[in-house]
Amino acid sequence: MKPLSRLHEKLSQGKFAITGECGPPRGSNKDVIDNKITLLNGFVDAVNVTDNQTAIVRMSSIAAAAHVVAAGLEPVMQMVVRDRNRIAIQSDIMGAYSLGIKNILCLSGDHQKFGSQPDAMNVFDIDSVNLIRTVRDMRNTGKDMSGFDLDVAPQMFIGAAANPFADPFDYRVIRLAKKIDAGADFIQTQCIYNMDRFKEWIRRANDEGLTEKVYILGGVTPLRSAGMARYMNKKVAGMDVPDEIIKRMDGVDKQYQADEGIKICLETIETLKELTGVHGVHIMAIEWEAVVEQLVTQAGLK
Amino acid sequence: MITGSQKPINEIIKLVEPYKKVLILGCGTCVKTCFAGGEDEVAVLASALRLSFKQMAKSIDIEELTIERQCENEFIQEASPGIARNEAILSLACGAGVQAMAKRFAKEVVLPGVNTTFIGIQESPGIFTEECSGCGNCSLAIFGGVCPVTRCAKKLLNGPCGGSQNGVCEIDPDTPCAWHLIIERLTTLGQLDNLKTYIPPKNWNTSLSGGPRKLIREDHII
Numbered sequence: 168m169k170p171l172s173r174l175h176e177k178l179s180q181g182k183f184a185i186t187g188e189c190g191p192p193r194g195s196n197k198d199v200i201d202n203k204i205t206l207l208n209g210f211v212d213a214v215n216v217t218d219n220q221t222a223i224v225r226m227s228s229i230a231a232a233a234h235v236v237a238a239g240l241e242p243v244m245q246m247v248v249r250d251r252n253r254i255a256i257q258s259d260i261m262g263a264y265s266l267g268i269k270n271i272l273c274l275s276g277d278h279q280k281f282g283s284q285p286d287a288m289n290v291f292d293i294d295s296v297n298l299i300r301t302v303r304d305m306r307n308t309g310k311d312m313s314g315f316d317l318d319v320a321p322q323m324f325i326g327a328a329a330n331p332f333a334d335p336f337d338y339r340v341i342r343l344a345k346k347i348d349a350g351a352d353f354i355q356t357q358c359i360y361n362m363d364r365f366k367e368w369i370r371r372a373n374d375e376g377l378t379e380k381v382y383i384l385g386g387v388t389p390l391r392s393a394g395m396a397r398y399m400n401k402k403v404a405g406m407d408v409p410d411e412i413i414k415r416m417d418g419v420d421k422q423y424q425a426d427e428g429i430k431i432c433l434e435t436i437e438t439l440k441e442l443t444g445v446h447g448v449h450i451m452a453i454e455w456e457a458v459v460e461q462l463v464t465q466a467g468l469k
Numbered sequence: 470m471i472t473g474s475q476k477p478i479n480e481i482i483k484l485v486e487p488y489k490k491v492l493i494l495g496c497g498t499c500v501k502t503c504f505a506g507g508e509d510e511v512a513v514l515a516s517a518l519r520l521s522f523k524q525m526a527k528s529i530d531i532e533e534l535t536i537e538r539q540c541e542n543e544f545i546q547e548a549s550p551g552i553a554r555n556e557a558i559l560s561l562a563c564g565a566g567v568q569a570m571a572k573r574f575a576k577e578v579v580l581p582g583v584n585t586t587f588i589g590i591q592e593s594p595g596i597f598t599e600e601c602s603g604c605g606n607c608s609l610a611i612f613g614g615v616c617p618v619t620r621c622a623k624k625l626l627n628g629p630c631g632g633s634q635n636g637v638c639e640i641d642p643d644t645p646c647a648w649h650l651i652i653e654r655l656t657t658l659g660q661l662d663n664l665k666t667y668i669p670p671k672n673w674n675t676s677l678s679g680g681p682r683k684l685i686r687e688d689h690i691i
């Protein structure tokens with residue numbers, strides 16, 4: 168297959184890819200995106216643009232991703248099935264592709280109960296597996312879900328999420344296989360703090376030959392403080408921050424905790440670089456974009 | 470059964486305030502089982518209302534009656550004389566019962582006294598859980614008898630989301646993850662292979678998405 172995007176091209180050349188993350192603003196200020204992109208440009212191959220993450224209303228991921236394109240970086244547009252039915256999903260994908268957006272990450276989305284407007288009705292017309300399939304089918308058959316021939320069908324590089332730290336653990340590899348069957352080209356994982364569990368997951372994925380069918384980008388988020396580690400472990404759905412990481416953060420003086428977080432993150436990236444079946448790293452430095460340059464440089468990825 | 474819970478007393482007071490004579494009409498089936506609108510609840514509510522109106526120095530005549538089912542014409546008939554004597558009916562039935570009354574007594578005021586919640590079961594004494602959303606196309610067989618359409622907060626049909634941890638759903642530590650239950654059941658049944666089955670987008674046309682539904686049994690039409 169001819170590379171569908173620059174991210175695809177890099178991965179297909181067997182190079183270790185780096186993706187970052189850019190959360191759209193809570194409002195219409197495009198400068199917020201431009202500023203984040205300035206910090207990330209040159210250090211990542213593509214940047215994820217989140218879709219009303221944690222169900223907090225923000226600028227749409229399509230519009231924000233279009234701003235990223237204009238700013239000269241390649242976006243990975245996230246799309247959740249929480250807020251759109253299949254009609255809106257297909258239409259948004261066509262629109263996004265027409266705006267130059269070439270990567271998509273297909274997600275279920277955090278439940279609106281966590282968000283800024285918990286009274287909202289959710290949609291969940293199709294699930295994330297069927298979202299992946301929809302994008303794949305549009306790309307490969309040139310038809311929409313009803314079988315209608317599209318004049319130009321979106322040709323997107325399709326990503327999906329995997330959370331090796333969610334339960335039931337045994338099922339997590341089956342789920343990965345299901346997403347690959349549905350058409351996922353690449354996977355970005357939940358933030359890795361529990362490396363033992365991640366290694367076990369990737370070992371099983373390797374054993375089943377899954378890592379040859381899909382590119383896997385391990386997710387990392389540098390911790391800024393011990394408090395953040397505790398918060399993520401307790402409050403963020405599907406997150407697993409082991410005690411020893413929290414203890415390690417607790418063990419250093421408050422003013423040096425961010426440095427310790429960066430150190431832990433660099434060690435994780437180091438391990439990921441060596442792991443069979445891992446093809447890149449996804450750095451989610453949420454509202455801390457400035458740290459990405461340091462991480463990428465010190466990890467020797469630049 | 471259909472579950473529901475009685476509306477807060479202050480809301481009920483506001484609903485009945487404009488009327489001098491009110492019939493509180495209980496229903497002896499589902500809402501009785503979930504302690505929202507059976508004979509006992511009718512009696513307790515009637516006393517509470519009488520007391521409240523007395524304290525407000527307002528007069529109100531309250532009559533009590535409970536019939537077997539407000540959703541069936543056959544039983545509704547029984548309420549006819551009571552309805553004729555009153556200005557308004559405060560129905561403690563589910564939303565279907567309230568509407569059946571309103572259809573039958575087209576010129577009467579029918580007020581809802583219960584918030585209807587779901588189709589469910591009494592899982593343990595006093596604990597009711599939602600089990601089915603009447604999607605019109607039951608696929609419990611493949612899910613080991615646990616309904617993800619209803620019991621997964623995201624209606625996921627192809628496996629659990631990334632928020633499932635320690636058997637509970639990401640929305641709340643007191644809510645079991647439906648997919649955890651499905652996997653447990655399929656393990657017990659030796660049907661874990663079902664998990665690998667790809668489930669295509671659901672046809673929601675048979676659910677409320679297709680508009681209000683009607684069930685027609687030609688063989689019973691007279």
Ligand code: SF4
Pocket residue numbers: 600601602603604605606607608609616617618619
């Ligand atoms: S699949 Fe549909 S009919 Fe069956 S239990 Fe679930 S909601 Fe009810």
Ligand code: SF4
Pocket residue numbers: 620621622623624625628629630631632633634637638639640645646647648649
């Ligand atoms: S945690 Fe389980 S029940 Fe809750 S939304 Fe995710 S898969 Fe569904």
